[in-house]
Amino acid sequence: MPKVSHLFFRAGILFLIVGIGLGLIMSISQQHDVIGAHAHINLLGWVTSALFGGYYALNPAKAEGMLPRVHFWLYTAGVAIMSVSLYLLLKGNTGMEPLVAVGSLLTAAGVLIAAYVIFTPAAAGRMQPAE
Ligand code: HEM
Numbered sequence: 001m002p003k004v005s006h007l008f009f010r011a012g013i014l015f016l017i018v019g020i021g022l023g024l025i026m027s028i029s030q031q032h033d034v035i036g037a038h039a040h041i042n043l044l045g046w047v048t049s050a051l052f053g054g055y056y057a058l059n060p061a062k063a064e065g066m067l068p069r070v071h072f073w074l075y076t077a078g079v080a081i082m083s084v085s086l087y088l089l090l091k092g093n094t095g096m097e098p099l100v101a102v103g104s105l106l107t108a109a110g111v112l113i114a115a116y117v118i119f120t121p122a123a124a125g126r127m128q129p130a131e
Contacts, residue, residue, distance in 0.1 A: 002063030004072050008053030011076045015045025018083070037087040044079045044107060052114060061122035071117060075110025078103050 019042035026032050052075070056063040082103025089096040 001057045002060050002068075004063050004068040005053040005057040007072050007076075008049045008056070011072075012046045012049030012053065015041050015049065015079065015083070019046060022087075034087055034090045036090055037083060040086060041079075041083045045083060049076070049079075055114075055118070059122070062117055064123075067113065067117060071110055071113040074106055074113065078106025078108070078110055082107055 019038055022034055022038040022041065026034060026038060052071070056068060062068065080103070082100055085096040085099035085103055089100055
């Protein structure tokens with residue numbers, strides 16, 4: 001499996017542990033005040049990261065070069081910043097709003113890189129899996 005796939009799965013499983021932890025805390029405390037953070041950590045942090053990791057594993061030619069690394073770091077930093085600041089915002093720290101915006105924009109930039117990678121054919125001569 002390409003290194004960038006490992007990176008996406010490792011980051012993803014850490015997000016899932018945190019996301020499920022928040023879900024359990026909400027359930028046990030019966031205080032559902034951080035649903036937004038819980039849902040985004042699980043869906044952007046775990047589900048989407050695992051989809052990106054799976055895509056690169058199925059298309060190893062696309063995992064070569066710098067762009068997949070930029071994709072990983074931009075996207076993961078964005079989701080991490082957004083998750084923490086959104087959690088704090090939902091807990092009443094209104095000053096977190098600009099940080100939520102920064103995290104969201106980084107996350108969106110990561111998704112645009114993913115779209116570019118998906119739509120651009122792999123460079124000629126790069127390893128392609130058997131069809
Ligand atoms: C042990 C695991 C989990 C627990 C204990 C848990 C717990 C919760 C709780 C208590 C809520 C609030 C429900 C409400 O007030 O309406 C919630 C909402 C939500 N959870 Fe989880 N959750 C878990 C795993 C997950 C996972 C893995 C995902 C996604 C991959 C997820 C996605 C969502 C979403 C999208 C919502 C919002 C639903 C809505 O607004 O209608 N959860 N969860």
